[in-house]
Amino acid sequence: MNNKAYATETLLLAHYGKNDQSGVGIVYNDERAIMNLTFNPSKETKVIIHGYKTTEGKFWVHDAVSELLKHSDYNVIVVDWKRGAEMVYPTACANARTVGAEIAVLLTKLQQLRGANLMTFHLIGSNLGAHIAGYAGERLRGLNRITGLDPSAPYFEYTDPRVHLDRTDAAFVDVIHTDIGRSFDFDFGMRSQIGHVDFFPNGGIFQPGCPSSKISGNLPGGIMELLNPGRHPGREKFMCSHRRAESLFIESINTKCPFDTFPCSNANELQRGDCLYGSGQIGRLGFYADKALGRGIQMLETTAKSPFCSYHYQVELSGESSINGRIILTLNGMKGSTGPVDLTGENKLLTPHQHFKTVLKSNVDIGMLKSLDVKYVETSKIINVAFDDDWKLDSFKIFQGSTQRTYNFCVKGSIVTSRTSKSFTPSRTCP
Structure with a gap:
């Protein structure tokens, strides 16, 4: 299997009106296409990066774009690296570093050719996409913000910070951990604290409405369906907690509910409510994480289905x-x-x-x-x-x-x- 990442097809979704979205596909190093983009350097830019496989990924990406443009007139860039992501997992992990380098090239050219300021860029990556955002930030130095949505654990947990997303990759790094798993369970997400603020909804082990364990009956079918294209019930259950990070972030963009979070040390402390007394340390999960004071480990409880946010x-x-x-x-x-x-x-x-x-x-x-x-x-x-x-x-x-x-x-x-x-x-x- 070829370990080389395929050229990234990068799509800019430009907002032309309240209910009008359109975009143009470019290759990351195509200077002529970059010059012709409807990119506005005076606006904030949101860069969305899907993760391993893309069948499920395209649904959350579409929803994220829609909610972001509903919120404000941003430049929105969607990174499409599906050919590199649809390889076997070890190869996709190798491809991720190359994709991060390609994004860094694109953003550098937006600086040079269009006058973009890296402090107006916010990269949002899910599972492997979170580490890709980190690789881009490591090369750019000066990036404003990276949001990691349950960054992938296999091949990344307990490695050198240069291998995975970490707090040095941007001025502000916030991470949502929703599938850190239990001992002897099959966890997809990292449990390590890697951001300026790390959110662990419901303790981060598993999410309400999702199976509490992947081992009992779900594991064989889940893995087989994970390796095959298309949406399957077994895969949905198997990936439920892992994908919840995407849903929580998307809901946080425009909801009136603040997604308040608290400085809890573990799930039991959260369930008792002993850590709600966090005056001066209350955070906000998701889109507004950078506007709140809470840093370090933050927790909150959510509901089992949308709307997830709770008081x-x-x-x-x-x-x-x-x-x-x-x-x-x-x-x-x-x-x-x-x-x-x-x-x-x-x-x-x-x-x-x-x-x-x-x-x-x-x-x-x-x-x-x-x-x-x-x-x-x-x-x-x-x-x-x-x-x-x-x-x-x-x-x-x-x-x-x-x-x-x-x-x-x-x-x-x-x-x-x-x-x-x-x-x-x-x-x-x-x-």
């Missing part, structure tokens, strides 16, 4: 009596309501004065919290022998991650009867 609330509660059942909360605010949210997801045993902490996530921006509705659903009648229908409350506290505000509720001694709901309002002081 985070830490719930901390305790009771004076023992219960075994589910706890359902509704948060009501100045702007709206979360609707009923099952905090436990399953029957939860709580003993007297045991503090239970978890994160409640909602797609709805409720604004300032006005009240909460508490519902307790006791478990089966077998357990009823040991537990009463009534839950006697002790304490209730809500912390709102987006505003960094704490709401205390005077609930001590209040009783919530199973399968009924009771409302409470926040109070500054409790008797």
Whole structure:
């Protein structure tokens, strides 16, 4: 198999009006074509780089272009290296370095021939495309930003920084890790911290709505379908967590939900909400990552399907009596309501004065919290022998991650009867 990368077919998608997109194909070193481009050096330039294989890649690229041009009148360049990417994986990895060099040549010629400024360029690369962006940035020195969407791990994890995307490749490097896997699982994405900010949605191991493991039944079919062209159900499941980084970034471009992230050290800390207290360190996953203060390792929880962005609330509660059942909360605010949210997801045993902490996530921006509705659903009648229908409350506290505000509720001694709901309002002081 030939290890040489094929010439990159680079496409500029120029924005000619609110609903009008068109573009022209050029080869990276064609000076005449570069001179004739409708490229505007006074505008920011977004460069999108697909990764290994292109069957799935073309869908996210199309969506990214559409959302970027909806956001602003950018120069948008799509790097098409499909002939080099459709080789066997080791060969595609070798081709990636050549493609990075070709992109560096193109951007240098845009500087020389069209007066472009590298500090207006933002490279966005998925899986192998993330490392290609790094190779381009390493050669250019002076690039503004690179976004890596779950950079590929095989052949890149635990290697010298020159081998993979790293924080020296641009003035700002942000990375979204969505498929770092578990031990003895088949992970596609890097787990190493390689950017100025590294986002690990839901801890980065696997994503809600995706299989929690690739080994049980999915691995053989997933690998076979991964090697064949076309969209297949097995491949979609196998690649689900890996591809989620693309979906999260695309949604972040134009959503009103801020994709707030927090300085968590691990997924358990995130699930308890202990790291939501990150005043001055809150980040923003995706398009606006460079506009937020958060750096280093950042985490957030997302939903299982689009829209993925959530608002985070830490719930901390305790009771004076023992219960075994589910706890359902509704948060009501100045702007709206979360609707009923099952905090436990399953029957939860709580003993007297045991503090239970978890994160409640909602797609709805409720604004300032006005009240909460508490519902307790006791478990089966077998357990009823040991537990009463009534839950006697002790304490209730809500912390709102987006505003960094704490709401205390005077609930001590209040009783919530199973399968009924009771409302409470926040109070500054409790008797």
